[in-house]
Amino acid sequence: MQTTRSSRQSRARPPFTPRTSRSRAWLRVLCLALAAFIFNTTEFVPVGLLSDIADSFAMTPAQVGLIITVYAWGVALMSLPLMLLSSQMERRNLLMGTFALFIASHVLTAFAWNFWVLMCSRIGVALAHAVFWSITASLAIRVGPKGKSEQSLSLLTTGTVLAMVLGLPLGRLIGQYLGWRMTFGIIGITALAIMLLLWRLLPRLPSNHSSSLSSVPALFRRPALVSIYGITVVVVTAHYTAYSYIEPFMQRVASAGENFTTMLLLLFGAAGILGSLVFSFLGNRHPTALLMGVIFCLMICLLLLLPLAPHNLAIALLCVIWSMAMTALALSLQVKVLGMAQDATDVAMALFSGIFNLGIGAGALLGNQVSLFFTIDDIGLVGALIALLGLALCIWAFRRYRDVFRLINLG
Template identity: 45%
Template sequence: MSGSTGDGMSAGQWLPLVGLTLSAFIFNTSEFMPIGLLTDIAVDLHVTEARAGMLISVYAWVVALLSLPLMLLVARMEYRRLLLVTLALFIVSHLLSAVAGNYAVLMASRIGVACSHAVFWSIASPLAVRIVPEKRRSLALSMIVTGTSVAMVVGMPLGRIIGLYVGWRTSFLCVAVLAAVVFCYLLAVFPKVPGGKSFSVRRLPVLLKHPVLVGIYLMALLVPTAHYTVYSYIEPFLQQVAGLPAEWITLTLTAFGAAGIFGSMLFARYYDRRPARFVAAVVVGIALLLLLLRSAAFDRYVVMALCIVWGIAVTAFNVAFQAETIRYAPEDAAPVAMSIFSGIYNVGIGCGALFGGAVCTYLSVADIGYAGGVLAVAAVVFCLCRLLPLLKGRIS
């Protein structure tokens, strides 16, 4: 597989990258899928919907808490082997989900999936940039994020459709089968990638005292918290405040996910030219869009257009800050640095959902855009005043 394609990448570089993209798709399909199956799971296992919803909350907190410890544990493992072991755990956990006879077994299986998720998203981006030429790193990262975006558009609805017609267990079984196919594909095409040096807890100050990485990690808390303050409750907002009918809400949320593909394309095209400006633009854009959400609710076309641009901006933020994390972390510490990023990001998801819930309870669902926007403005101030000067110091 040494033939070179027209863009300077050989088949031996494209094929593993496609495998990572497919892996990103199935991992995020699995993460989002229970959202559309909660009612069926609750009825089948004789639990309340609130208790079934804990499958989602526990998943996010396991990822947040275990991303760093798990990566410290496996940092020296050869990365091809680690990727395959991670996928194997993912497959076994989904098979366990498919045959779970009670709530406790299903929860245990989802914790297993969360552990595989924590490791995969710690190594996916660093692996993507290591298996392609340096000038194609932005393309590699954008493809990984594209897999995530496609999962939001196709994966979750498809899992729900399968669940509605043949049962929620079959949805988990289908994910396991798809993951097994990807496992065989990666076994055939993925090259060996040496693991890093042993990364002990004693070396963490190298990452936690680096001024740019600390800034990135703070942004990984602030912006997701702001985003999920709003996005966690976007469905009731669109229904109650914007007055959208059910089919328009579905269309808007689908368009939001699809917009992420365009956001990853913009990153691949423009990020390398002006990284600092790109970072600033997406952070400022997210803040403005959240603050304008309530005003846009007067018209269905306007609020849908805002959600599309919002989807573009959030995806661009995710991939840009992953790129900055990899750029500034020592090469042998990149997976550990990414595990910290992923863990903090998931804390932001949980905090945003809690804060948004409080806003809905004590104020109004109409105010979620303002609440998230205030947090996003704080992120803008920090980014422009503290983080951007450091990035510009690197970019002439």
């Protein structure tokens, strides 16, 4: 009887081999990359749907733009606390709970009957976002093939890049033809499918983190690191002052059609890949010059946004350079943070994520105020002035802490 049972089990379960184990590991990482794509898409997709959402609630795009600020500030405020609160939780169950909140919030978004319900649903998504990004990088390393941590992280990063390249313009395209509610509904359905795959593929993953709030004051006692955080919030604010309202800007100021605006968002996202290539070539060789150079490029692009708006070819080229500069800038700042906080990378990166989102929210809010109290034409000029402040802060920091930056181990 025992023999029969054993033979049945052997027939029911395929033989375990290193190849099947490795394939399953890559499949887990691929599913996490798809999740990264979904989580980043839902953060950025309102940029391409502001006018449609505004029309459905009889509001202006500037008023609706507050959902970008609330989302980003929700992530900024909750990234570190949620990371610390969940540091001892079993990772698979934590990830499933995060997906459940994410999906439920998208259902609420799709059926939002007024703007305040929409706002509450976006806060729910922001909380899920904060938890997801506090655990995903370490999960990709743990569940990926052994000895392939760099490749696992690279695949995860590809998911985030594709959110800009494909997610945002595809979300806008769906919203353009089927309505903005359908965009968020499809995101929720896709998230459900990915959640079920991860539930099947992931083993139980006990937490191996021991993050502590006590490391935060130590990080803020490093003035060079604090200066990088300061540069981050300023330049991200500059970028999102204009970028948050690029869709209504193109339609109302440049008189661009919906199809051209969608194409421009697709081009903007795709150019980010070129920006990452620029960083890979110059990031280690000329890190200081690269960081200053891309901030300068960002400032010039924002300054030329209004003058070049009526010229389709010129504005398309400007968006390519703008996107390349912003991608290389984000990567440069992230590497600087990692180099100066090698003893507390989890907390340092949670702070970086929070500060980055603080800049997103501040930029969206500032663009909102410029659009309401001046005109939407001025978002590029205001962004350029803030970028100039960021460039000045960068020059000061690299002169003041020259020796610290020289000693950073970027390897």
